[in-house]
Amino acid sequence: MAPHEKALFAIFGLQYFLDDRKAALKLMDTLNLSCRIKSKRDSGKFCTPVYSLAKSAFQRVIKSNGAQQWLKQHRYVRSGLVWLYAHDLRLTPPNWIWLKGVDRTLFYALHRANTTKGFIEGAGVVAVARAEAEAMRFGLPCPEPCVDEAVEGLRRDMLSLGLIWDEPQPDRDRKRRILTNWSLTDDILPRTPATDNEF
Numbered sequence: 001m002a003p004h005e006k007a008l009f010a011i012f013g014l015q016y017f018l019d020d021r022k023a024a025l026k027l028m029d030t031l032n033l034s035c036r037i038k039s040k041r042d043s044g045k046f047c048t049p050v051y052s053l054a055k056s057a058f059q060r061v062i063k064s065n066g067a068q069q070w071l072k073q074h075r076y077v078r079s080g081l082v083w084l085y086a087h088d089l090r091l092t093p094p095n096w097i098w099l100k101g102v103d104r105t106l107f108y109a110l111h112r113a114n115t116t117k118g119f120i121e122g123a124g125v126v127a128v129a130r131a132e133a134e135a136m137r138f139g140l141p142c143p144e145p146c147v148d149e150a151v152e153g154l155r156r157d158m159l160s161l162g163l164i165w166d167e168p169q170p171d172r173d174r175k176r177r178i179l180t181n182w183s184l185t186d187d188i189l190p191r192t193p194a195t196d197n198e199f
Contacts (some may be wrong), residue, residue, distance in 0.1 A: 001077050002103070003051035003082065004049075004051065004053060004099060004102045004103055005078070005103075005108075006030055006051065006055075006104075007049065007051050007053075007054040007058070007060075008096070008099070008106075009061065009077075009080075009081060009084075010025070010026070010027060010054040010056070010057040010058040010060075010061050011027050011028050011031075011057075011091065012025065012056075012081065012083070012084040012085060012089060012091070013058075013061030013064070013066075013067055014057055014060075014061060015063075015071075015089050015091070016084055016089065017061055017064045017066035017067050017086055018060070018061060018064060020036070022089065023057065024089075024125065025091075027054060027057050028064050028096070029051040029114070029118050030053050030149065031050070031051075031053060031054060031095045031096075031098075032049065032095060032096070032098070033145045034049045034050040034053055035047055035049050035098050036183055041070070043103075043121050044065075047101055048098060048101070048102065049098055053084055064110050073132065073134065073136055073142060074127075074129075074132055075128070075142050075143075075144070076128060078105070078106050078109060078125045078128075078129075078133055079106075079125055079128040079129040080132075081106065081110065082106075082110060082113045082122075082125055082126055082129035082132055083113075083132060085110050085113045086113040086114040086129070088114065090177045093107070093110055096110075103190065104121060105121055105122055105124075105125060106122070106125065107122070108121040108122035109121075109122030109123075109125035109126050109129075110122070112126050113126060113129070116118075117170070124150065127150065131143050154184065184189065
């Protein structure tokens with residue numbers, strides 16, 4: 001897990017796995033306040049929390065039985081965090097606005113976790129989290145995401161809305177062959193045989 005993922009996991013896990021909302025809110029506030037500390041680590045800029053403040057909470061959460069089960073049920077950390085956040089934790093996304101500069105995809109995925117708002121940047125993460133949740137509900141193994149089907153589904157949806165046109169795709173290999181198998185001197189400027197009576 002990346003440092004920002006560990007920090008969010010500690011916040012969400014304190015409330016979800018250990019039922020300690022007070023500690024979760026305190027950790028969230030501490031991380032937010034640490035964004036106001038300028039240091040060499042951030043090149044003198046504000047906005048990145050001191051992730052080490054969440055280390056002890058992370059260790060406490062990761063040792064819980066619920067967290068161990070969570071690790072087995074989710075293929076990706078991002079989808080697991082979205083799944084956790086979707087359990088009505090009542091921790092609003094503006095409380096971690098710093099995440100937008102660190103992991104924009106996760107930021108928008110968390111915004112969309114349990115709402116009907118649509119942000120395309122986090123759509124893939126939310127879709128994987130929902131697929132994993134359905135697999136858990138039916139007692140199935142964790143599914144592997146298939147990107148080809150997702151891209152084709154998005155294309156069909158955009159076609160039905162009239163956002164794109166169904167045009168045949170160009171033969172990129174043919175275009176590549178044309179671009180690489182020609183010579184300016186041989187194909188464009190034909191050479192004439194040299195004669196002895198030139199200058």
